[in-house]
Amino acid sequence: MTAAAADDVAVRAEKLRKVFGTFVAVDSLDLEIRRGDVFGLLGPNGSGKTTTIRMLCGLLDPTSGTGRVAGYDVTREPEMVKRSIGYMSQRYGLYDDLSVYENIRFYATVYGLTGSTRSKRIDELLDELHLRKRSEQRAGTLSGGWKQRLALAAATAHRPPVLFLDEPTAGVDPASRREFWSRIHAMAAAGTTILVTTHYMDEASQCKHLAFLSRGHLIAHGTPEEVLKHFGQPTIEDVFIELQKRDER
Amino acid sequence: MITGFAAMLWKEFIQMRRDKFTLAMMVGIPSIQLVLFGYAIRTEVRHVPMVVLDESRTAESRQLIDVMRNTGNFDIVGMVQSRDEIRVRIERGSAHAALVIPPDYLRDIKRGRGATAQVIVDAADPLSSSAAISTASLAAQVTSLSILQESGAAPQTPPLDVRVRPWYNPDLKSSTFIVPGIIGVLLAMMLILITSMAIVRERERGTLEQLVVTPISKTALMLGKIVPFIVVGYVQMTVILVLGKVLFDIPIRGSVPLLYLLTMAYIVANLALGMLVSTVTKTQVQAMQLSFFLILPNILLSGFMFPRDAMPEVAKWLGNALPLTYYLNILRGVLLKGIGMSELWQDTLALCAFAAGLIMLSVRRFTKTIG
Numbered sequence: 001m002t003a004a005a006a007d008d009v010a011v012r013a014e015k016l017r018k019v020f021g022t023f024v025a026v027d028s029l030d031l032e033i034r035r036g037d038v039f040g041l042l043g044p045n046g047s048g049k050t051t052t053i054r055m056l057c058g059l060l061d062p063t064s065g066t067g068r069v070a071g072y073d074v075t076r077e078p079e080m081v082k083r084s085i086g087y088m089s090q091r092y093g094l095y096d097d098l099s100v101y102e103n104i105r106f107y108a109t110v111y112g113l114t115g116s117t118r119s120k121r122i123d124e125l126l127d128e129l130h131l132r133k134r135s136e137q138r139a140g141t142l143s144g145g146w147k148q149r150l151a152l153a154a155a156t157a158h159r160p161p162v163l164f165l166d167e168p169t170a171g172v173d174p175a176s177r178r179e180f181w182s183r184i185h186a187m188a189a190a191g192t193t194i195l196v197t198t199h200y201m202d203e204a205s206q207c208k209h210l211a212f213l214s215r216g217h218l219i220a221h222g223t224p225e226e227v228l229k230h231f232g233q234p235t236i237e238d239v240f241i242e243l244q245k246r247d248e249r
Numbered sequence: 250m251i252t253g254f255a256a257m258l259w260k261e262f263i264q265m266r267r268d269k270f271t272l273a274m275m276v277g278i279p280s281i282q283l284v285l286f287g288y289a290i291r292t293e294v295r296h297v298p299m300v301v302l303d304e305s306r307t308a309e310s311r312q313l314i315d316v317m318r319n320t321g322n323f324d325i326v327g328m329v330q331s332r333d334e335i336r337v338r339i340e341r342g343s344a345h346a347a348l349v350i351p352p353d354y355l356r357d358i359k360r361g362r363g364a365t366a367q368v369i370v371d372a373a374d375p376l377s378s379s380a381a382i383s384t385a386s387l388a389a390q391v392t393s394l395s396i397l398q399e400s401g402a403a404p405q406t407p408p409l410d411v412r413v414r415p416w417y418n419p420d421l422k423s424s425t426f427i428v429p430g431i432i433g434v435l436l437a438m439m440l441i442l443i444t445s446m447a448i449v450r451e452r453e454r455g456t457l458e459q460l461v462v463t464p465i466s467k468t469a470l471m472l473g474k475i476v477p478f479i480v481v482g483y484v485q486m487t488v489i490l491v492l493g494k495v496l497f498d499i500p501i502r503g504s505v506p507l508l509y510l511l512t513m514a515y516i517v518a519n520l521a522l523g524m525l526v527s528t529v530t531k532t533q534v535q536a537m538q539l540s541f542f543l544i545l546p547n548i549l550l551s552g553f554m555f556p557r558d559a560m561p562e563v564a565k566w567l568g569n570a571l572p573l574t575y576y577l578n579i580l581r582g583v584l585l586k587g588i589g590m591s592e593l594w595q596d597t598l599a600l601c602a603f604a605a606g607l608i609m610l611s612v613r614r615f616t617k618t619i620g
Contacts (some may be wrong), residue, residue, distance in 0.1 A: 044613060057462050058462075059461060059462065079464055082462060082463060085462070087459070087462040088458070089455060089458065091455030091458070091459075091514070092455065092459075093454075093455045093456045093458060093459025093460075094454075094456070095260065095264065095454075095456060096454070097264050097267045098264065098267075102260075102263060106256055106259070106260050107459075107463070109252060109253075109255070109259070110252075110253055110256050110460070110463045110464070110465045111463060111464065112287060112464065114252060153457075190459045191314045197351060208274075209495035239601065
């Protein structure tokens with residue numbers, strides 16, 4: 001692997017495997033996500049999406065295989081991995097009794113930002129995500145769309161090169177979703193690599209590349225068009241339904 | 250590490266300030282409990298209603314009745330004419346004790362034979378009855394002494410000296426005994442409960458998961474979660490001490506700094522228990538239930554309310570497994586007896602062993618559960 005190629009690949013999984021007792025959650029998973037990509041990891045519930053993302057975040061040790069995120073090995077250098085990633089789940093991980101400003105400030109500090117660097121970054125995030133007017137409002141009183149923005153601000157306070165989104169737009173109105181995705185595309189254009197796990201169609205269609213998981217196996221990957229062709233289905237929704245049927249058999 | 254810890258502290262104190270309910274609990278519960286326990290739990294018995302059957306009807310018998318009354322523990326609520334009447338009064342509950350002076354009371358005294366007067370006690374409440382019995386026997390001795398003095402005759406055999414000499418708590422006030430213990434019980438209650446709920450809340454809301462994917466070290470995360478509650482523990486202790494002094498006039502005879510120092514081990518042990526609870530429960534409700542389950546033996550078996558000397562062996566062993574048992578010795582020792590390390594080193598050692606063991610166990614479990 002040349003240095004240039006290594007730099008170009010932000011997330012790489014090789015023969016990644018995770019076994020819980022006798023249950024194989026993820027089996028020999030190979031993934032390669034390029035820098036600046038918006039990559040969708042798709043699959044029904046229990047297909048291994050969350051296990052995969054947890055291994056790539058350094059939260060879960062793979063049973064075998066290797067994972068590299070932003071150039072760091074997930075098993076050997078989990079702390080460096082954690083510094084290089086942002087993570088946002090559908091639960092948002094916000095403190096309801098802290099204000100918008102305090103939530104951002106807390107996560108920025110946890111990510112090691114202090115002093116003027118921190119206050120400059122908080123200002124930037126408040127402006128970019130249009131949170132300025134609500135900076136004093138308690139996070140618990142925000143509606144879904146605003147919470148989502150705040151969660152994104154908290155997850156990207158340290159400008160991570162890689163961003164993991166775990167079903168990020170569940171329970172959010174369409175206007176907020178559109179806004180969210182335009183923000184995601186802007187970040188990708190600026191070089192951030194984004195991995196989204198989802199089983200929502202509209203999120204899938206926003207991705208540049210897709211990978212389908214079923215019972216821990218990668219069964220198809222490529223651009224949305226390539227995936228449709230692979231399954232011979234007209235829409236991604238049909239691919240899902242087809243997969244679900246196979247699972248139930 | 251330092252930045253992460255500072256961030257956690259900053260966040261915890263903001264949250265604590267905002268959470269008016271918990272804040273009210275932190276100061277309100279100690280005060281309310283103190284007043285409740287302090288006033289309501291009375292093991293000393295005052296004003297037991299007593300009826301008298303005086304079949305002697307002499308100056309000497311009236312003297313005995315006066316002595317009984319003057320102890321303050323008995324209220325003479327009536328004179329009765331027969332033993333049947335005593336039974337009726339006690340069964341009805343209008344009297345809890347009866348004094349029976351037989352017709353030959355005076356004759357026996359005069360002859361120098363031991364005169365017998367009988368005290369009947371309603372033993373349905375064993376605590377008050379035992380107190381009544383001891384008071385009655387005290388009164389009887391006082392009377393017999395005065396009889397000996399009056400008769401002027403040197404006693405052939407000196408009256409048996411079984412005078413009750415209550416040390417440390419001469420008024421036999423139960424609040425003096427109970428209030429120091431409340432510090433221990435309340436610290437256990439609040440620390441186990443609040444710590445476990447605070448950690449489980451983070452798990453429930455998903456913020457713990459969010460923190461775990463950040464570079465914050467596990468030590469910083471845990472210390473940030475624990476240290477604010479150490480402060481809370483000391484605040485509560487101070488509230489109870491001050492209120493106990495003001496409301497119940499409990500003595501503070503020993504070194505307060507020493508007490509605060511030794512309390513650290515006790516606080517750490519309970520925080521660790523709270524963390525352990527948080528690792529085996531999934532919801533705040535479960536955490537609350539398990540916490541109360543753990544607190545109950547502390548109240549019953551530690552010697553907080555019931556003397557451990559009177560407990561069966563099994564209960565004593567169980568009591569030995571509670572940090573509060575040792576902390577109570579320290580609390581009462583320092584506050585009531587004014588003793589120091591030379592007497593309390595064994596309790597201190599036991600408490601430190603608990604603190605160290607529990608914190609190691611809980612840290613191990615905690616780091617495992619956050620993966």
